[in-house]
Amino acid sequence: MNSSAVDEVVGLCQDLLRIDTTNTGDPRTTVGERVAAEYVAGKLADAGIESRLLESAPKRANLVARIPGADRSRGALLVHGHLDVVPADKSEWSVDPFSGEIKDGYLWGRGAVDMKDFDAMVLAVVRDWQRTGYVPPRDIILAYTADEEAGMEYGSQWLVQKHPELFEGATEAIGEVGGYSYTVNKDLRLYLVQTAEKGLDWLRLHATGRPGHGSFIHDDNAVTALAEAVAAVGRHRFPVVVTPTVRTFLEQVGEALGIDIDPADPELAIAKLGPIANLIGATIRNTANPTRLEAGYKDNVIPGRASATVDCRTLPGQAESFLAELREIIGPDVEIEHVHQQPAVETEFGGPLVNAMGAALRAEDPGARTVPYLMSGGTDAKAFSTLGIRCFGFAPLQLPPDLNFAALFHGIDERVPVEGLKFGVRVLDRLLRNS
Numbered sequence: 001m002n003s004s005a006v007d008e009v010v011g012l013c014q015d016l017l018r019i020d021t022t023n024t025g026d027p028r029t030t031v032g033e034r035v036a037a038e039y040v041a042g043k044l045a046d047a048g049i050e051s052r053l054l055e056s057a058p059k060r061a062n063l064v065a066r067i068p069g070a071d072r073s074r075g076a077l078l079v080h081g082h083l084d085v086v087p088a089d090k091s092e093w094s095v096d097p098f099s100g101e102i103k104d105g106y107l108w109g110r111g112a113v114d115m116k117d118f119d120a121m122v123l124a125v126v127r128d129w130q131r132t133g134y135v136p137p138r139d140i141i142l143a144y145t146a147d148e149e150a151g152m153e154y155g156s157q158w159l160v161q162k163h164p165e166l167f168e169g170a171t172e173a174i175g176e177v178g179g180y181s182y183t184v185n186k187d188l189r190l191y192l193v194q195t196a197e198k199g200l201d202w203l204r205l206h207a208t209g210r211p212g213h214g215s216f217i218h219d220d221n222a223v224t225a226l227a228e229a230v231a232a233v234g235r236h237r238f239p240v241v242v243t244p245t246v247r248t249f250l251e252q253v254g255e256a257l258g259i260d261i262d263p264a265d266p267e268l269a270i271a272k273l274g275p276i277a278n279l280i281g282a283t284i285r286n287t288a289n290p291t292r293l294e295a296g297y298k299d300n301v302i303p304g305r306a307s308a309t310v311d312c313r314t315l316p317g318q319a320e321s322f323l324a325e326l327r328e329i330i331g332p333d334v335e336i337e338h339v340h341q342q343p344a345v346e347t348e349f350g351g352p353l354v355n356a357m358g359a360a361l362r363a364e365d366p367g368a369r370t371v372p373y374l375m376s377g378g379t380d381a382k383a384f385s386t387l388g389i390r391c392f393g394f395a396p397l398q399l400p401p402d403l404n405f406a407a408l409f410h411g412i413d414e415r416v417p418v419e420g421l422k423f424g425v426r427v428l429d430r431l432l433r434n435s
Contacts, residue, residue: 005128009425010107010418013120014100015039016083017109023084025150032059033083033146040083040144043123047130051142054163060146060154064166067126069138075171076139077353077435078389080380081119082148082155082176085111092412106415113408115176117416117424118395119144125429136432141170148380151340156383170389172353172435176379177409178393179357179427182276183401184256187367192276193357194393196245196374197381198283198313199344203326205229206335211304218302223295226306229330230290233310236329238286238322241315242266245346245374246283252371279406282376286322288312309339313376316344342382346374347390353435357394360430364423365398377409396427 019036034055040063041051051065066076088097088110095101097110109116122142129136143166147155159166178194207229209222242250242263254261254269261269270281288310295306314322327336349372361368381391397420399405408414 005124006422006425009120009124009421012123013107013117016116016119017100017111018098020098021084022087023149024087034059034061036083037061037063037144047127056154056158062146062155062159063144065142067140069136071138074138076141076169078141078170078173079122080143080175081115082145084146084149086149086410094413105418107418108415110414112414112416117421121424121428124425145380152383156380160383160387167387173384173389173391174394176393176395177375179396181398189367190256191361191368191370192373193370194375195349195372196316196346197378198376199319200342200378201312202340203310203312204337204339205308207306212302214300214302221302222306226308229334230308232329233288234290240284243315245372249371249373276406283374286314286318316346342378345381345385356431356435360427363430364426396424398423
């Protein structure tokens with residue numbers, strides 16, 4: 001590829017990091033993504049690529065562009081990234097989270113790995129193509145979305161519901177979170193390709209009781225009933241369930257590390273994975289974590305209703321059995337309200353695109369080996385998969401062996417290695433040219 005893409009990706013990423021696109025989940029305090037979407041549109045226009053800005057709500061802009069390929073009869077490849085970021089408290093950071101500062105070989109800022117790094121990589125690659133007159137083998141659809149960090153209502157969900165025609169012909173997609181390295185030794189690095197995501201179910205639990213004065217003996221207390229249910233949920237450990245994706249991951253990681261992994265009891269082996277142990281540990285069982293409580297309006301009044309929010313993540317194929325188990329835990333008298341639901345997604349780790357991922361990585365890193373994994377969180381793939389698109393997480397990065405990459409997502413001092421960013425551009429360019 002032309003060196004200009006590698007040269008400019010850091011500057012593009014810096015520019016994006018300096019645009020505050022904080023998404024609080026509350027329309028009153030969310031900054032919005034329009035300024036960042038306009039920046040991307042301008043950079044595409046400079047290279048002669050037309051795009052459409054679609055605003056789902058004031059300041060909540062999405063961008064979609066299609067680059068025609070040499071064979072228009074082939075299925076298109078969707079390349080997507082979100083522009084919003086989670087909040088950052090400047091007082092907790094070593095640098096200004098919106099400064100795009102380069103320090104110690106890293107580019108720092110909120111969104112550096114989630115996911116303005118990939119946004120910049122894609123922009124750098126397609127701009128280079130236009131400068132050199134390169135035509136990809138098939139149509140490439142670019143989507144820069146809003147609201148991924150708060151349920152996708154104003155972003156990918158809105159796009160697939162209101163403008164599905166923009167993705168016509170798309171058969172496969174790449175986006176976050178995958179393609180990053182896990183160092184086994186100096187000659188072997190595993191690159192985790194996301195082929196599955198847990199389902200999301202944000203629940204609200206409601207307990208009711210008899211309201212009354214706080215000084216009386218009171219056996220029908222909504223707060224007590226809710227607290228007992230929440231404590232039971234928070235302490236419960238759901239059983240291990242090894243999905244096809246996780247089974248393949250464990251087999252390949254076990255082989256690479258030279259350890260035996262018992263699929264029925266994989267936790268001991270997972271604990272040996274170092275920085276990615278937390279990431280993988282959450283993919284072998286369903287989870288339910290209480291996150292919010294709400295009850296009462298006065299210190300000496302027993303309320304008639306108390307509520308709690310629980311963040312539930314379910315493995316592919318486990319949604320119904322999970323809810324049945326949760327009902328047993330909380331008992332029959334606590335009401336369950338579904339606030340926001342998104343299904344789990346899973347695709348096979350195989351086919352020409354997966355092969356091209358491995359080849360692109362090995363061309364830049366001879367010690368690369370790709371392995372599939374299931375992600376405990378969620379991405380825009382949940383929306384795009386409803387259009388029948390096979391979705392993969394592949395935002396390539398070569399990481400230092402000692403970097404706790406998983407902790408950087410939504411974490412303090414989020415940062416991406418500058419050389420890893422340049423590596424990602426080279427790999428992405430190779431992939432898109434050979435897919």
